[in-house]
Amino acid sequence: MKVFNTLTRKKEELVPITPGEIKMYSCGPTVYNYFHIGNARPFIMFDLLRCYLEYRGYNVRFVQNFTDIDDKVINKANEENTTYDKIAERYIKEYFTDAEGLKIKRATVHPKATDMIDEIIDIVSTLIEKGYAYEAGGDVYYRVKAFPEYGKLSHQPLEDLEAGARIDVREHKEDPMDFALWKGAKPGEPSWDSPWGKGRPGWHIECSAMARKYLGETIDIHTGGVDLIFPHHENEIAQSEAANGKPFAHYWLHNAFLNVDNQKMGKSLGNFFTARDAAAAYGYDTIRFFMVSAHYRTPLNYSQESLEQAKASLARINAAFSNLRFLRGNAQDGDMTEKEAVSAASFDGYRTRFCDAMDDDLNTADAVSVIFELVREINTVCAEKDVTKAYAVAALAILSELCGVLSIGQVEEEKSLDDEIEQLIAQRQAARKAKNWAEADRIRDDLKARGIILEDTPQGVKWSRA
Numbered sequence: 326m327k328v329f330n331t332l333t334r335k336k337e338e339l340v341p342i343t344p345g346e347i348k349m350y351s352c353g354p355t356v357y358n359y360f361h362i363g364n365a366r367p368f369i370m371f372d373l374l375r376c377y378l379e380y381r382g383y384n385v386r387f388v389q390n391f392t393d394i395d396d397k398v399i400n401k402a403n404e405e406n407t408t409y410d411k412i413a414e415r416y417i418k419e420y421f422t423d424a425e426g427l428k429i430k431r432a433t434v435h436p437k438a439t440d441m442i443d444e445i446i447d448i449v450s451t452l453i454e455k456g457y458a459y460e461a462g463g464d465v466y467y468r469v470k471a472f473p474e475y476g477k478l479s480h481q482p483l484e485d486l487e488a489g490a491r492i493d494v495r496e497h498k499e500d501p502m503d504f505a506l507w508k509g510a511k512p513g514e515p516s517w518d519s520p521w522g523k524g525r526p527g528w529h530i531e532c533s534a535m536a537r538k539y540l541g542e543t544i545d546i547h548t549g550g551v552d553l554i555f556p557h558h559e560n561e562i563a564q565s566e567a568a569n570g571k572p573f574a575h576y577w578l579h580n581a582f583l584n585v586d587n588q589k590m591g592k593s594l595g596n597f598f599t600a601r602d603a604a605a606a607y608g609y610d611t612i613r614f615f616m617v618s619a620h621y622r623t624p625l626n627y628s629q630e631s632l633e634q635a636k637a638s639l640a641r642i643n644a645a646f647s648n649l650r651f652l653r654g655n656a657q658d659g660d661m662t663e664k665e666a667v668s669a670a671s672f673d674g675y676r677t678r679f680c681d682a683m684d685d686d687l688n689t690a691d692a693v694s695v696i697f698e699l700v701r702e703i704n705t706v707c708a709e710k711d712v713t714k715a716y717a718v719a720a721l722a723i724l725s726e727l728c729g730v731l732s733i734g735q736v737e738e739e740k741s742l743d744d745e746i747e748q749l750i751a752q753r754q755a756a757r758k759a760k761n762w763a764e765a766d767r768i769r770d771d772l773k774a775r776g777i778i779l780e781d782t783p784q785g786v787k788w789s790r791a
Contacts, residue, residue, distance in 0.1 A: 328576055331478060351388070352367075373731065436539065462497035549580075550579060551579045614635050620686075647735070
């Protein structure tokens with residue numbers, strides 16, 4: 326597999342530190358609210374990377390953090406007259422609700438910043454001892470100019486980065502570029518004991534501490550949105566490599582922005598949507614399919630038109646699943662026809678082309694195109710009156726396998742109908758047999774009003790949910 330490495334700005338062969346194993350870290354949410362639709366993109370795409378690597382046989386140890394102490398968390402707690410930990414606990418729970426809806430697997434470990442205080446203090450102490458950090462006014466800052474390679478991820482010389490740096494009047498930095506590792510306690514804020522007095526960790530240091538504790542001093546893959554390249558990921562590199570004396574991550578993967586109606590999302594523009602909002606309008610499955618259908622490094626535009634297209638495309642895949650499951654139970658037994666055998670023999674080729682696309686820097690757009698070609702092939706064969714159960718079983722297996730890698734489509738069986746619905750379908754069949762078309766149509770319309778669509782086929786009546 327080749328991935329585009331932000332560090333080198335080129336595609337590189339993915340070669341793990343330990344053969345057969347991948348150590349992967351991905352930046353998670355700051356838990357003070359529901360995560361927005363832009364956050365959903367890296368959560369989905371890099372979870373998908375993890376799942377694809379597992380599909381290809383790697384043992385993946387995947388760490389995604391929760392930032393549970395931060396100015397935004399504290400401000401939210403103050404607004405609601407509660408504590409930061411109650412705010413964090415609430416929105417971690419809400420994160421998992423949305424993540425489950427979007428079919429995002431739980432990470433191997435989901436550490437919280439406040440669980441890492443000892444590890445953070447240890448790294449900060451090491452950086453001070455080595456001359457990379459200094460205490461000033463109860464805060465501790467990283468001395469950026471002490472790390473000669475600063476800027477290597479964002480590919481900007483220090484002079485250009487320095488031009489935009491500013492010092493807040495409350496800060497005691499030696500240099501505008503220096504950033505906080507530890508923040509001295511402010512009145513009314515939560516704080517922890519440290520060698521430099523009470524305080525709390527800066528934002529960047531938590532990821533360095535978590536990665537080292539759960540993955541080691543050097544990891545294989547680090548991921549996040551392009552907005553994190555600078556300063557967050559640049560600062561992670563500076564902290565980790567200065568403290569550990571080793572490379573921090575071999576491969577850095579970043580997803581492009583998600584725009585809303587061709588504009589950057591923002592509350593001031595009135596185009597800010599949480600993943601919960603989007604799911605209420607279009608469904609979690611549609612949101613996931615929309616994200617997966619584009620390459621992660623391609624800017625993606627969220628609009629009503631694009632979501633309706635995604636919903637319609639996903640419906641085509643789901644219709645194929647529904648038809649194959651019906652044929653599996655109702656088609657004729659016996660050997661495949663010649664046409665079916667030729668089609669089934671092509672399934673390995675679809676799998677190969679799917680993997681070729683995914684091996685090319687996680688090209689999910691091309692992988693989805695392969696799935697649609699497969700669906701077209703299957704639908705053409707299944708249109709034959711003499712389709713066999715054996716073909717339906719083989720086609721369902723390959724479609725489930727490829728869609729399962731991407732977690733799109735109805736890979737899982739639909740829930741069975743309740744007894745009342747089953748009885749109505751049986752009554753309609755009896756009315757049709759008696760040529761009582763009016764009664765048959767009445768029952769069909771009644772079922773449609775309940776969200777059950779009936780289709781009469783040569784193999785019998787087939788139902789699906791609207």
